[in-house]
Structures are given as structure tokens and as C-alpha cells.
Amino acid sequence: MLYFSRAKTFGILLLCGLGILLSLPNLSARPSFWPGFLPWNQVHMGLDLRGGSYLLLQIDTGAIAKQDLNALVDEARQTLRNAGLGYTGLHADLANNQVVLHPLEGQGQQAMAALQKLITYTPGSSSPSVALAQAPDGSITIAIPPATQATRNSQAVDQAITIIQRRIDGSGVLNPSIQRQGQDQIVVQLPGISDPERVKTLIGTTAHMTFQMVDATAPPGPVPPLGDEQLPMSGNPQQTLDVYANVAVDGASLENAQASTDPQSGQWVVNFSLNALGARQFADVTTANVGKLFAIVLDGKIIEAPVIREPITGGSGQISGNFTAQSATDLALLLRAGALPAPLNIVEEQSVGPELGADAIRAGALALGAGFVLVLAFMATFYGLFGWFANVALVMNLFLMLAILSVMGATLTLPGMAGILLTLGMAVDANVLINERVREEVKNGRKPLAALEAGYKRAYGTIIDSNVTTLLAHVTLFIFGSPPVRGFAVTICAGIVTTMFTATVLVRLITGRWYISRRPASLPV
């Protein structure tokens, strides 16, 4: 057990050297002699240590379903009208995710046949866009099947991720991470940001812009006439205007938007330009309505409602709504990046300022240092020379853990630091077991070499049993844990693997070399 072949010794030392080498990136700058084939990876600091924001966003699937049903109502109306068929009670049934209508007496068959053309199949999907059914009372339901709805939601999440990516890139935040989680959630991680409120607004705004004409003929009062909607002014929510629900130009036709200052007034404004379709619509509507009020609506709030002084045919315009430099820049960014397919809600937020992160690192490092020294002192006091062998292995263990975590690109969180500390405490368990075993063998009258051999051999089973149970507990924690806790589980799992190596193989090598060179008559146990 104590004799290692030359090749084996070399292998063990090589592994240790590699461990030290691969943990270097965390300790110093990249030296010029660093060979190209070795990775230069660092352990990532979690947001709780370096500061930053973690946002969990949930897409409003109800809003998507509502949009789709409303579109379906329009399609059904159009289809039946084109076919010259009458109907009553056409409406969207949100609770059951379907559209309901009653065809006129005797036209049920024809209506069903006409509506067949609403059923389409998207490539790569086996589920139809809608399912038609006729109830015994003659009413027709056009339902969106759950599978189709799920595909839609999933597409909406993908789309939202692209748009958030664009918005964040435009805002100057470095190294963001945006990932989907599950069916309808998005995780956004923004390291090192100092103003989480601004980014939250940037991400959380749907930014659906429309241009709608103000209905000057609407009577005052809380109830707008049919075909109108009453919208609040964004600067003063108490003040409302009645606008035509029919959208004159949709923000989807925006091609570009830039913030600038108006040369005359010196105020911040957003200049926008429209694509060809939008420009034509804009020209038509402004030509027909000179002298009337024209509302610029963002997410259901009117930013401003200027008077149309002359037809705007160039396809570009200006929004001025009491902006600051920041709000004008952000609005321009939102308009450039495009609207979210549905509102996003921030269901979880963890924002940590850089000061607090620095405090956490300091506290963690202090605890880590103190714990490390205490464990070293304990082993030296209780196990003498063999304790020191274990201590050498413990230092090596720290390097190997750091190397594994670096190569994996793992994230070190505050609980992760606690995990490193606990691993150090538990790592010496194997040495405690071996030393106690060797001691017993000596007491049973074995010679030093035999005692060492038997001690190592007998302790192995126990070491494996106890490490496997700990590993099992933490693998589950990793699978089910949230990000900070996952950081804890990762460090413990990495620690167990390195411990098995340093506490048994490496210590055995050191002990073996020591025994062969000294040939002691008795063991220091």
C-alpha cells in the first residue's frame, strides 16, 4: 500500500502541479509564458459577491391568449362576412381559450365549412392552429388547442429574449446573461449594475407604441362612445383623452429612433422614422386630419397629443413629452429594440450593490481564513506529524477545488464560500479515520509498516461510505436548488472528489516516502 511505482508517483505529482497551475488564473494576471493549450479560466463570482441584479421574469400568457383570441374574432368576422353568412353573439371566451358564435338558423353547415379555412398548420407542428366544433344548440366554438397555445407562448418567450437582449445591449450593461427557464420564465443576470431601477424599467416596459387619432366629438364623461377608448396622459394619469380605438399607425412600422435636443426649445426629444408601409399610412392619416389632435400612445398611456399642422409625408417625426436626457435615450432605445410580444412581470428580484458584495467577500474570506487556520492547528495538535501530512494535503485540496471550479466555469456564491469551508472541515475526516485506525493497529501489536498498511486498507470502506452519502445529499441539492444554493452544492461536490484524492492518495504517498526514508522503529501516533 505504501509503495508507489515511479510512474504512479509522477502521475500524482503531475495532477497536483496541474491543480496549482489551473487555479493560478484566480490568483494573478495571465503571465506571458502561459501555454496556449491550457485553459485560462477563472471561477465566476456570483451576483451576491460582485454586486448586480438577478431578475426572474414571467411572461403574461393571459395577455398572449387574449391577443390571439381577439385576432381570431376579427378573422372569424371577416371570413363569415366574405362568405355572406350571418351570425350573432360573436365573442372571445377567455376562460376557455375559445371564440364562440351563433350562426343564423339553417346556416350552421355553411358557417362550419367557411370557417374551416381558419385551420392551418405551422411547419414542424402537428397541432392545428384552431379546433372547430359545433354544439347541439347550433353554436360554433373555435378553440385554440393547448399544444398550439404552448407553442405560441414558447415563441413569445424566445421573441422576448431577443428583444430584452437588444435593449440591454443598448443600455451599456456588460456581460448580461439572459436565459429561458421552464415554459414561461426568463432569467436575466446583470453583473455589476449600479442602478437596477433603470434596467428594470427597460426590461419591464412592453413598449408597444401606436398612433391614434383623438376623437374631438366625444362627449365628456367617464364612458367613451362606442369605437373609442379612454386613455390617461402619461404625465398626469388623472387627465384622460378619448381616442379612436382603431390604430392609425402601429409602432411595429418604426425603423429607427434617436434621442436628441430640439434646436429651438433646447428640450430633449425622440426622433423616429418609419418604414415604407408606416410612412404611407402616416402620410395618409396626417393629410386627412390637418388641424386635429393626434395621440402618441405607449403601453396604453398617451405621451403627447399634438395638433397636426401639416401633412407629414417624409415618414419621420418627433416625440416631445417632457423628457430628460435619460428618459429620452431610454425611450429611443425601447422603440429601436421593438415591443415585447406580451407584458413581462418581475416575479423575483435580487439586487446587490457593489459595497455589500465587497463586504460579503471580506466576511467570507475572514471566516475562510480563520476556519482554515483552526483546522490546521487542530490536526497538528491531535495528530502530530501525520496531522501535518494531512495539512499539506488540505492545502493541496484547496488548490484542486479551485482548479476544478475554474475549469468547470462554476459560479462562486456566498453559500459556496461556506461550502468550501465545510469541505475543509470534512476533508480531514478521512485522515482522522486512517490515523485512528493505524493507532489501533499499533496497539494491537503490529510493526509500523504493517500497522500503516492495515490502517489504510481498513479505513477505505468507511471513507467511501461516508463520502458517498454526503455526495448524494448534495447532488440532490444541486438538482433542485436555486442559483445561490447551487453554488453551495457545487463546491461541496467538487470538494468531495478532491478530498478523496488528497486525503487518501496524496497523504499515502507522503507517508510512504517518509517511512521509506526514515524507517522509524515506532510510529508517532
Next chain:
Amino acid sequence: MFYRPMFRFVPDGTKIRFMNGRFAGLITSAVLSTASIILFFYPGLNLGLDFRGGVVLQVQTPQAADFPALRTALANAGLKDASLQAFGHGANGVLISLESRDSAAATQTSIQEAETALDKAAPGSKILSTQAIGASVSHQLFAQGLEALGLSFAMILAYIWFRFEWQFAVGAVATLLLDTTKAIGFMVLTRIPFDLVTIAAILTIIGYSTNDKVVVYDRVRENLRKYKTMPLRELIDLSINETLNRTLGTSGTVFLAALPLAMFGGHALSGFAWIMLFGIVVGTSSSIFIAAPILLFLGEQRLRRSAAPVKVTGK
């Protein structure tokens, strides 16, 4: 210190008759665990933000924090549910907690209201951290946490079952349940918030405590083969005494590693570390006073019935 060991926990040849105290140990443990279960229902765990939902802002005020003024300012801003708490070493740290809101949008609004109120009441305050968790997410996290806990139990049970005779597995899992309930009682008494990090602490205790039981059981199993005629009771006593130095040694190192964490680990980790310290003490004593007696009760007939060698691995 450099060559020979300086101390030992217990001298060689120690023969403490642990099994004489088996009833006392089991009864004490049962009483403590029952009390913990009662505490669990009344007054109940102090649920952390992860599981309760709501908002916690960590704020640093420029001067010593004026709590009554802050409380009034927050109440005036419509945040009547705001609760304030000091944190950190100086007098400038304030934790503001808000209860869970109906919708995510309302939660975000309440954060903004709190920040505005804070700016007025104590201009120059810095928000060190913001944590907000919606009701749906907190339920999801809670379910996940309990799932992790349950699954760990099952996996440990399966492993011990596979490696040892069933009496050992039952003994280990019963002890783990007793340990876990006590940890929960400890959390109720100390008001350490129950959240994902403390679930991690409980899982670590479970792993550690199992580890401890495995070492004692390993020795019992070995001695069963070695001393074929020794009564089980004596044999268990012998095994505990033989492994006592190791048990105390490992507990000692883990305890020493966790101690600085409890003292300097800061707001976020001290709760975790105190549960660890508590769990180490409980886990170590339960290996001796609970897991071993259970094995004695379950195994008195079966493990010693025949003089034939006992099966070594598996069921």
C-alpha cells in the same frame, strides 16, 4: 506538536457503558423532538423571504438611523405593512421588509414607493440590496426545497439499505428524522429564517450526521464478524468506544471550520452556520445515544441469532 500528538479526546481503553444510558438518551431525544414538533406548529417557523414572498431592502442611512421617523415616512407613503430592523455593526443599517403583494407589478411599485419615502425621510440613504419574491415564485421555491429534502432522505436510505442490513438503515433514518426535527425546533426558538440557504444547512447536517452513523455502524459490522459470541449490547458499546476519538475528532474539525462562519460570516451566513453548529452537536450525540440503541433494539434477535457469519454486503 510537530511529531507526536499533544492531546487525545479520550484515553486508550476507555470503556463507557453507553448502552446503559439508552433509555435516557431515547427519552431525552423523543422529548426534544416532540417539543420541536409542537414549536413547528406554534409559534411556527420564521419563514424567510424565499418562502414567504415579499420585499426586503437593505439600506444604509447617512447618519444613525432614526427608526420612528422612517416608520412614519413609510406609513405615510402607504406602506403600513413595512417592518424595520437594524442590521450590521454600526447604527446606520436598516432592513425594511414588506409583505407579499397580489401582483408582480404591485410589488415593484411598493419598492419604488419605499425608495421615494426613504429619500425624503433620510436623504442620502443608499440601497445596498433589493430582494423581491412574488407569491407564485415563493410557493415554487418552497415546493422545490422540500422536494430536495425529501429526495435526499430517500437516497440516503436507499444507499444505507444497499450497503448494510435493514436494521442499520432504519436506525439511521429514524435518527436523521429526530435530528432534523430538533434542527427545526432550534430554528423556531432562535427565529433564524427558514429559507433555501437553511435548507442547504439542514441537508448538510443530514449528510454529516449520516456519515457519523456510517462510521459507527461500520465498526459494529466489523466487530460482529470479529467477536462472534459477544452479546450485541457489549459489542455496540465496544464499537462506540473504539470510534469515539474519530467521532469527536471529525466533529471537532467541522465545528472549528463552521465557528468562524457563525461569528464573522455576516448577516447572510450566520444563520446557516449556527444551524450547522447545532447540527454537529446533535448529530454526534445522536450517533451514540440514538442510532446505536435503535440498532440494539432492532438487532438483538436477528443480528445475533446464529453463530454463522453475518452477511456482509447488501440485503
